[in-house]
Each structure stands twice: as C-alpha cells, then as structure tokens.
Amino acid sequence: MKYRYIALASLLCSTAVRAQYQMDLQHVGTVPLNYLNKESIGPKGKEIRVNNIYMEEGGKPVLPVMGEFHYVRMDHRYWRDALLKMKASGINMVSTYVMWSLHEETEGQQNWSGNHDLRRFIQLCDELGLKVHLRAGPYCNAEMQHGALPEWIINNKALVTRSNDPLYLNYSKKWYDAVFQQIKGLLYKDGGPIMALQLENEFVKKGLVVSHLMNLKKLAREAGFDVPLYTMTHWMDSEYPKGEVVPYGGFYIETPWVTNHGKMTPPTNFEYFTYNRLSDNIGTDIIKIEGDVESFDGSKNDSPFFTCEVGVGAPTFYQRRAVVSEGMAGENINLRLGTGVNLMGYYMYVGGTNPRGEKNTYGNGPYFGYDYQAPIREFGTLGAVMKETKKLNYFMNDFGSRLAPMLAYLPLSNKNKDNLQWAVRSDGESGYLFVSNYLYRYDRPQYDQVQFKLKLRQEELTFPRKPVSIVNKSYFLWPFNLDLKGVNLKYATAQPITSHQDGKVSSYFFFEDDAIPAEYLIDASNIKTIQAKGAKVSKEKNRYFISELVAGKESVITITRNNGEQVKLVTLTEKQSDDLWKGKTGQNDVVALTKSSLLVDADKVFITAEDATQKISLYKSQGLKAFEDKVYQGQKVQQLEAAALELGPMHDATRIQVKTGKVLTKIVDSSSLAEVSEATLRFSSDKTMKIYWNGKELSPKTVGEYTIADVKAAIRSGKNEIRFESADDGASLIAEVELLYKNGVRKVWNTDNTWLSEDQKPVENSENQHKPARYAAAERLGLFEFTLPDLTRGKDEVRLELSYFGDKATAYIGEEPFTDSYNDGTPWILGLSRKKEELANDKLIVRITGFGADTQEIFLEDNFDRIKSQFPAIKNAKVVKDYTYSVNE
Structure with a gap:
C-alpha cells in the first residue's frame, strides 16, 4: 500500500505543478511597527527595542539565536567550555532557568556559590559576548519536581502556588529580590548581558493568566529588573498580557511525554508549515487570506513570533526512549523559520546533570542525567543534532537581519498535508523559499516536476530552470534577490550557510543537497567578470546563469565587480556542510571545514576530537586554493582501558559467627535529612534464623543462594537494631543492608567484626567465606x-x-x-x-x-x-x- 500511495502522490504533483507551486507577492506591503517598549534600553548604538514583528539592536533588525543552558546542572569549572562551544556553533544569546528549589532547598538557607553561582555564570556570558535571557520563575518546570518550586513552598498549606494568593506573591517577591541581588549591575541597561526576564512557564489557569503575569512583572520591576523584554512560555492558551509580556512558543517534533502505549506517535501538527503557534491557534483575526496565500496581518499582531523551546534534541522519559536523528533538528528549525520565527530559542542546547539535594533528587527521571540528546551533551560532547543545527544558526547570524522584517506567506495548498509543504518569507522583492518534505519517523512521497513561480512587485521568478524532484526527507531554503555586497543573486538552488569577509573580498558559502543540482542566476549589473572553474557560465541578456557545477571545496564562483571588489560563492556538498565552522579572531572571520569540534578562545582557534590525528581545512579568500589543509598529529595515549568487575550480593561483607550463643546484632544509624526510598536486607546463613528489625520480626524470602527482606517500612530515622537469632549455637552469617535515599545517596551496611554476640562481645570471622556470585534473577x-x-x-x-x-x-x-x-x-x-x-x-x-x-x-x-x-x-x-x-x- 505504501508504494501505491507514493506513486499516486507523485502523479498528482506532476499534473498540477503550476497551480500548486506559485505564489503572488506583488501586493506585499510594509508592516506597521508597534513597539512594545517605547524607550530603547541599552548602551548607545546597541539599544534594544521589540516591536510586533522583530527585535532591533541599535535600530537594526536582528534575529537572535538562543540556546538553553542551566548553569546549576553543570560543574562550574566547565561553564566556559560549554559557552565557548555554544558561541562557536552560532549561539549569541544564552537562556537559563534560575531554579528556586536548588538555590533555597530549606527556607532561609540560600546557596549562590560553586555550581549555584549565578553571578559568575552571567559574568562569563558577558566576557564571551553572549546576551542572557534570565528565566527566573518562580515556577520553571524544566523536568524538575514541582517545577523547581521549593518543597517547603509546596507543603505550605497557607498559600496557593502559581496564583494571586497574597502570601505566594510575598514569597515570590522575596525570591525576585534574592535573584536581583545576585545579578545587580549586570542588566543590559547597565552594559551587562541580561536583556530579558521570563516570569512564568506554561501558565494556563483560566481567568488568571493576565492578572498573575502582571503581578509578577510588577514584583520583578520593584525588585530592580528593568529589561527590554519580559516573557512567558505560552502554547496552551491564547490569553496573555498583550503589549506587556511577549509569549514565547515551543515546538517539539519528538514528544517523549506522549507514551502512546509503546508505539510510534503520529506526526505532530508542527511538522508542517502552519500558522498554528499554540496547541489551539493564534486566532483567525490576525490571519489574512488573499488569493491562494495566507499570511499574518502584521498590523493586528500584538507580539513578535519568538520561541524559547524549539526542540532539536529530546529527553529520555521512562515510557518513551526515542533516539533522535540530526534530520529532526534541521526540519524543526527550517519549519519555524518558514513560518515566521524571529527569535530561535532552543531547549535544551546544553545537557547537564541534576545536582542532588540534602533531602531529595530533583529530576523527574532520570533523576540526575539531563543529557537531552542536546547539541552539547551532558559531559560536553557534541550531539548528533549539532551538524544540522549549527549550519542554520550561522545562516540566522549572517542573514537574519534581512530575514526578520519579512513576513511568512503560506500557500493554502499546505492545508492538505498530502501536498508538498512550502512557504515564502518576503518583502515583495526579495526573500527566501522554504520547502519541507520530511516527517519524523515517517516517509513522504517524492514530488516530481517541481518548479516554483513567484510573482514579485517588479518581476516574476521561476526556479529551478528545469523541474526537479523533491525526494523523501528533503528540507531546504533557497534565497531570491539576495544582495551579496552589491551583487544581486536572483536565486540559488543551493542553501546559504554563512559568509566570510576579507578586505575587498566577500565570500558566501552554500551547499547542494537533496539530489537537486545547484544553479545560480545572477544579475549582471556592475559585474566585470565571472569565473566558475568546472561549471557552465551562460550570459543571458542582463544575467548570468551558472549550472553544471560540481559541489566541493574547490567549487568557487568568483565575481569581480566594476569597482574591483570581489564576491565569491563557494558551493559545498551536503556532507561538507556538516563539517563547516565559523568564528572570529579579533575582527577576522574564520571559516573552516573539520570533523573535529572547533572553538575560538582569546582569538585562538582550537580543534578537539577523540582522535590523535586531526585535519582542518581553513578557507582562504586569496590564492590558488580555496581551502588550506592542515593536519595535526599527537602522541596517542595508550592503555586507556576500563575493566568492569561484576559484583555479587554481599561482596564487601564478611561472614561472621559466634562460637557459643545464638544471637548476632548490630546497631546502625540511618540518620539523614533524606528519607529512605528503598531498603533491602540480603543474607545467607548456615542455620535457620529469625530476623528482627527494631524488635519486629521480618518475613524474608529465599531467592537463589540467599534470602532477602524489604526493610523500608521497618527503618526509622536514627538508631536501628538488627538482630539475627538462630535455634542453635555457632551460627555463621553474611549479610548486607542496601539503602537508597530519596536524594540519590546509596549506603550499604555489611556484616563485619563490629557486630556483637548476645553477650555484647565482638563476633569472629567465619572460616567459610563463601558468598553468592551473582544477584538472583x-x-x-x-x-x-x-x-x-x-x-x-x-x-x-x-x-x-x-x-x-x-x-x-x-x-x-x-x-x-x-x-x-x-x-x-x-x-x-x-x-x-x-x-x-x-x-x-x-x-x-x-x-x-x-x-x-x-x-x-x-x-x-x-x-x-x-x-x-x-x-x-x-x-x-x-x-x-x-x-x-x-x-x-
């Protein structure tokens, strides 16, 4: 059935190509801009303002790329390393939760040191030129117990959490005051990096959303927070304080919280180009339909389309353990850009480890590991999704300022999900075409004979030159009428990644992908010469058409303008694009191809991999070869091995006995601020024994070579007496009690020569030290x-x-x-x-x-x-x- 479906879909596409893939953008107008913050905030020339469409910095549109990194989930000695990796991969803004329960586990006892040193983390971001979006709560979620509200708040029966209850608001004010004291002087208005504050997360209490968010904003401002942007995560309800708080969206393709009884989940609505920002919708009042195209009515749009939780990785929940592919990341980002996102916020970008508390673990499971299959994983390695993520990050860094003012336009044909999914962002003259034929874990049909026809204000563009096939698992974006330092790229069927500036030479990097040949149409105005080694260059009226090129490191189109300046177009293969890195040393751009991870620290470039021999190809805009290859080889460290020894039960215990008497006892202390979550007694004896815990007889059961008893219910905090009684004298015994505490600590009490006989004398070691080799099945x-x-x-x-x-x-x-x-x-x-x-x-x-x-x-x-x-x-x-x-x- 699957193959019949694919054939049918392809036939339908072939017969309806012109009607399905054309869009009229002749009447696209300028969108009225309504600013949320009337005054610009920040240092001169870098002031931030936010309007209903995009963010401005220094009066210019920007498209920030934000990555979530929870400082408290990582050893502070490695914060800098993770931040450098974020920056190297195109992140320019760091989002972080300030988790109340981890800073104030016990009321009045706050911890802001070591891994909890918020101020030092913010200062590090500042040193590295990264802006900060502070997500201060009070409620966070973050897969933390109670959403990171402290347990002493949750257990306080005198208040109602996440409400306008006066006592809860008073506690929230104290929390904001405490956080502000840590970051004082680091706000954006003071020249610091903190430019946004999140007030609540996924708050959906009907009738309370606006009033509660405004109460929290008031408390935050009274504490001293004065930032360009106040936010909330928001995808459950269309209600929010318009003009006061910007709702941030979240888009997860992999949904581990949906168990579906162990089966694959169906594709989400977010795997298609749609204006559905939330689980309900944004409301039809701000969607405008003209002809066969729908778009936002920007004049009625209250807030820009910003996100803070675009999932490129995914957590592993107990009931759903999906291993995500890099394609899922690329699809999600491409779809979001195509539907108008103007702040790309990833969750998570850096994985981590939940700290243990004195009383509890805080993760909802796993209790400590928070790897999230993120681009930067729990212990600093790069995740599989990094390859696709960083190349789109670089695109947003270099082309986002032009993209941000452009609205998204969707053909009505997208509503039929069997059709090829595509979108355009444009100002009526230039823009980008976005295409997605990718579904997570499902196949899509191949669409044949595809061309796109765009009617713009001054012209019509049809591309590619010849119809192509869009294969299963394809997604891409193509530019049209893109200004490349005075050269007008009419269109390209290759995806732009990044740029490189070196004096009078401007280089732009593209990649060819998804079985579609790369071709470029270039306006010939002000061009003196074009050279394209190994490609066909055709002069057509006032344009150059470049085709039949072979993608690769040496595929360079050199355009010399009449004024002597040069523009170079480098077309990489898709595989090479995975290895592309971009950075800066001082004012100099660095573009390199390497399978290693790359970062720039103190204007020095470093590459790292698990291989003693590594290769890097550095781009050179001058010279005979576009890339200069360098090989680095070190001494491989030998004997890095780990040996695993399987331990049996009671492996550290000693078999003990009494020469005369029938009793073996021990007083043990289980004192801890944490409660016991599991407690298991395991023992083996050569005689039948009764076991008493604090005077109460236990009912053990035999499993294999030994006997076990669940003693959790018998344990009390503090002193506990364990007592074994035999009917005969001279019994030998080997035993252990394994305790697992609610804060994750594991303790084991073993039999040894500190145990006592009935006359309170130390026991002796038995000559027979036999122990079970393995745990019972x-x-x-x-x-x-x-x-x-x-x-x-x-x-x-x-x-x-x-x-x-x-x-x-x-x-x-x-x-x-x-x-x-x-x-x-x-x-x-x-x-x-x-x-x-x-x-x-x-x-x-x-x-x-x-x-x-x-x-x-x-x-x-x-x-x-x-x-x-x-x-x-x-x-x-x-x-x-x-x-x-x-x-x-």
Whole structure:
C-alpha cells in the first residue's frame, strides 16, 4: 500500500505543478511597527527595542539565536567550555532557568556559590559576548519536581502556588529580590548581558493568566529588573498580557511525554508549515487570506513570533526512549523559520546533570542525567543534532537581519498535508523559499516536476530552470534577490550557510543537497567578470546563469565587480556542510571545514576530537586554493582501558559467627535529612534464623543462594537494631543492608567484626567465606565495579562510553550518585575526568536494574534487545580521550 500511495502522490504533483507551486507577492506591503517598549534600553548604538514583528539592536533588525543552558546542572569549572562551544556553533544569546528549589532547598538557607553561582555564570556570558535571557520563575518546570518550586513552598498549606494568593506573591517577591541581588549591575541597561526576564512557564489557569503575569512583572520591576523584554512560555492558551509580556512558543517534533502505549506517535501538527503557534491557534483575526496565500496581518499582531523551546534534541522519559536523528533538528528549525520565527530559542542546547539535594533528587527521571540528546551533551560532547543545527544558526547570524522584517506567506495548498509543504518569507522583492518534505519517523512521497513561480512587485521568478524532484526527507531554503555586497543573486538552488569577509573580498558559502543540482542566476549589473572553474557560465541578456557545477571545496564562483571588489560563492556538498565552522579572531572571520569540534578562545582557534590525528581545512579568500589543509598529529595515549568487575550480593561483607550463643546484632544509624526510598536486607546463613528489625520480626524470602527482606517500612530515622537469632549455637552469617535515599545517596551496611554476640562481645570471622556470585534473577539487579586509568595525567577530557543490557542504571562514586540513565540502546557517556578528584578516592560503581518480562508499554527503538535487557550486563566499556590542538593562522 505504501508504494501505491507514493506513486499516486507523485502523479498528482506532476499534473498540477503550476497551480500548486506559485505564489503572488506583488501586493506585499510594509508592516506597521508597534513597539512594545517605547524607550530603547541599552548602551548607545546597541539599544534594544521589540516591536510586533522583530527585535532591533541599535535600530537594526536582528534575529537572535538562543540556546538553553542551566548553569546549576553543570560543574562550574566547565561553564566556559560549554559557552565557548555554544558561541562557536552560532549561539549569541544564552537562556537559563534560575531554579528556586536548588538555590533555597530549606527556607532561609540560600546557596549562590560553586555550581549555584549565578553571578559568575552571567559574568562569563558577558566576557564571551553572549546576551542572557534570565528565566527566573518562580515556577520553571524544566523536568524538575514541582517545577523547581521549593518543597517547603509546596507543603505550605497557607498559600496557593502559581496564583494571586497574597502570601505566594510575598514569597515570590522575596525570591525576585534574592535573584536581583545576585545579578545587580549586570542588566543590559547597565552594559551587562541580561536583556530579558521570563516570569512564568506554561501558565494556563483560566481567568488568571493576565492578572498573575502582571503581578509578577510588577514584583520583578520593584525588585530592580528593568529589561527590554519580559516573557512567558505560552502554547496552551491564547490569553496573555498583550503589549506587556511577549509569549514565547515551543515546538517539539519528538514528544517523549506522549507514551502512546509503546508505539510510534503520529506526526505532530508542527511538522508542517502552519500558522498554528499554540496547541489551539493564534486566532483567525490576525490571519489574512488573499488569493491562494495566507499570511499574518502584521498590523493586528500584538507580539513578535519568538520561541524559547524549539526542540532539536529530546529527553529520555521512562515510557518513551526515542533516539533522535540530526534530520529532526534541521526540519524543526527550517519549519519555524518558514513560518515566521524571529527569535530561535532552543531547549535544551546544553545537557547537564541534576545536582542532588540534602533531602531529595530533583529530576523527574532520570533523576540526575539531563543529557537531552542536546547539541552539547551532558559531559560536553557534541550531539548528533549539532551538524544540522549549527549550519542554520550561522545562516540566522549572517542573514537574519534581512530575514526578520519579512513576513511568512503560506500557500493554502499546505492545508492538505498530502501536498508538498512550502512557504515564502518576503518583502515583495526579495526573500527566501522554504520547502519541507520530511516527517519524523515517517516517509513522504517524492514530488516530481517541481518548479516554483513567484510573482514579485517588479518581476516574476521561476526556479529551478528545469523541474526537479523533491525526494523523501528533503528540507531546504533557497534565497531570491539576495544582495551579496552589491551583487544581486536572483536565486540559488543551493542553501546559504554563512559568509566570510576579507578586505575587498566577500565570500558566501552554500551547499547542494537533496539530489537537486545547484544553479545560480545572477544579475549582471556592475559585474566585470565571472569565473566558475568546472561549471557552465551562460550570459543571458542582463544575467548570468551558472549550472553544471560540481559541489566541493574547490567549487568557487568568483565575481569581480566594476569597482574591483570581489564576491565569491563557494558551493559545498551536503556532507561538507556538516563539517563547516565559523568564528572570529579579533575582527577576522574564520571559516573552516573539520570533523573535529572547533572553538575560538582569546582569538585562538582550537580543534578537539577523540582522535590523535586531526585535519582542518581553513578557507582562504586569496590564492590558488580555496581551502588550506592542515593536519595535526599527537602522541596517542595508550592503555586507556576500563575493566568492569561484576559484583555479587554481599561482596564487601564478611561472614561472621559466634562460637557459643545464638544471637548476632548490630546497631546502625540511618540518620539523614533524606528519607529512605528503598531498603533491602540480603543474607545467607548456615542455620535457620529469625530476623528482627527494631524488635519486629521480618518475613524474608529465599531467592537463589540467599534470602532477602524489604526493610523500608521497618527503618526509622536514627538508631536501628538488627538482630539475627538462630535455634542453635555457632551460627555463621553474611549479610548486607542496601539503602537508597530519596536524594540519590546509596549506603550499604555489611556484616563485619563490629557486630556483637548476645553477650555484647565482638563476633569472629567465619572460616567459610563463601558468598553468592551473582544477584538472583528475581532481583533483576547487576552491580559492576570499574577499574579506571589514571585520570590525573593531562588536561584533556577523558570519558567512559558504556553500553549495557538493562532497564536503567545509576553510576555512583562511593555513596554519591554521579549520574543515571534510562537505557535507550545508545552508549551512555560518563565524563570521568570531571570527577577525577572523587575517583581518586572512591571506586566507580554502576548499579543496573533489568526490565520485567513485559515492555510493551515502553517505546524502544527497533534494534533494542528487550529480552537480554531483562538481565543486567555490561556490553562494552570503552575509555576515550580528547586531543586538542591550537590552530595557527
């Protein structure tokens, strides 16, 4: 049936191509601009104002690229590294939650130091030239318990959270005051980076949205927050304080919160070009239809189309463990740009690890790991989605100021989702064509004989020159009438990425993709010569048509203008575009191709990869070759290995006995601010025994070679007595009590020579020290101790890539949780060198639990082995090391 559907769809496209792919933009007019903040805020020449369509900086349109990075979820020693990677990949604004529960776990005891040092984080952003969008709450969500409202607020019966309750507002005011004291002097108006403040997240209480948001804004301003932009995340309800607070949208293609009983979820509405910003709609009153085209009526638009949660990665929830591909990221960004987004905000851009509290874990699961399959992952590695994300980031950096004032126009044919999806953003003369034939996890038909015809104010453009096929999984954007330093690019069937300026030479980088040959039509005005080695250049009246080029590093079109200035067009392959990086050293542009990650720090270029030999191709606008290849080779470090020893139950316990007597006892102290979440007694004895916990007899059960009892209900905070009684003298015993606390700490009490006999004398070690080799199948538990290489040598990062069979796993260093994972079949990456001080004193222990027999309700990828993952085991453990080289210009 699938193939019949594809053939039919292709036939329909072929017979209706002219009607389906044309758009009349002759009457596109100037949109009236209504400014939300009447006064410009910020340093002279960099003042920020926001209108109903876009943001201005220094009076010029900008299209910011914002990435979410939660400072408190990362070791502060690595903040700079992550921020540099963000900047290198095209991010120019950092969004971060200020999580109340993590800063004030206990009322009146606030922590603003170390990983909680908000001020230092903001200062780092400032040092690196990154603006900051502060998401101060009080409520955040962020996959945190209670949305990061402190538990002592949640448990306060005298107030109603997230409401206009006076007591809740009083507490919120105290919170805003506390946050402001940390960032005082760092607001944008003071020359600092903080230019926006989020007040609430996904607030949908009917009848309260406007009043509550205005109350929070009032409190924030009274605390001292005076910023160009106040925001809220908003996709559940069309109500918001118009003209006062800008609603930010969120668009997730992968939706892990939708379990769908373990099956694939259908495509979301957001996988098509549509004006539907919210789950309901924005309201038909601001949509204008003329002919076969719909657009926003900009004059009635109250707020610009800004986003803060465009999902390019996705979290792993227990019931849904999707592994996202890089294509999902590219599709989502392309769709958002095509429908008019003018601030691209990603969630998450940098993964992290939830800190443990004194009382609780704060993540909703996994409790610590917050990797999010983000462009920059939990321990600093680059995610699969980075390749597609950064090339579109660079596009927004270099071309966003021209794109931002352009409204989005959608053909009505898009409403039939079986049709090819496309959109145009234009001012009536120039713009961009966006096309998407991509669905996440589903196939689309191929569309043949496709051309696009645009009626503009002064002309009609039809491109490509010959009809092409749009294949399944395609998405792209093409420019038309793009001004390239005085050269008018009439159109290109290659996607623009970025630019490079070197004196009188301006270079622009494109890539050819999706089986569509690259061609360029260029206005011949003011052009002296065009050279295109290996391509066909045809002069047609007052235009040049360039075709039959072979994409690659040396595919350079050199245009010399009458005034001697040059414009170069470089056409890369799609694969090469994945390896493109852009940066600046001082005032000099750097464009490079490398499979390594690249960053610029203190005007020095560095490349990093897990390979001792690395290659970089640096673009040179002058000379015979466009790219200069350099190879860096270092001494590969040998013997970076990790050995995993499988531990059985009671592995650290000693078998003890009494020569005479029938009783073995121990007083243990379970005192902790955290409650116990799990407590298991495991033991083996050569005689039948009764077990008493605080005087109450337990009812254990035998599993394999040993006996277990759930003792959670019997444990009390403080002193606990464990008592074993045998009917006969001289019993031997080996036992452990494993405690898992609600803050993630794992403690184990073992039998040893501190246990006492009935006469309160120390017991003796038994001659027989037999221990069970493995955990019983009924427990579905595996415990593994790792022997690691010396982590104190060298500065580069060392990681453990761990693949395992099982359901979920937690890594511990001693008693302390390191991070955790819900198994999705991909390697679990642990940043060992980030914990080298702790690992110098304690072992790395990984505790894995297996699946039950029925996993039907859990979404797992097709290659996941559900049967083997009932029985915990280590599949593979590999230690990898970074190698970093300074690239000399």
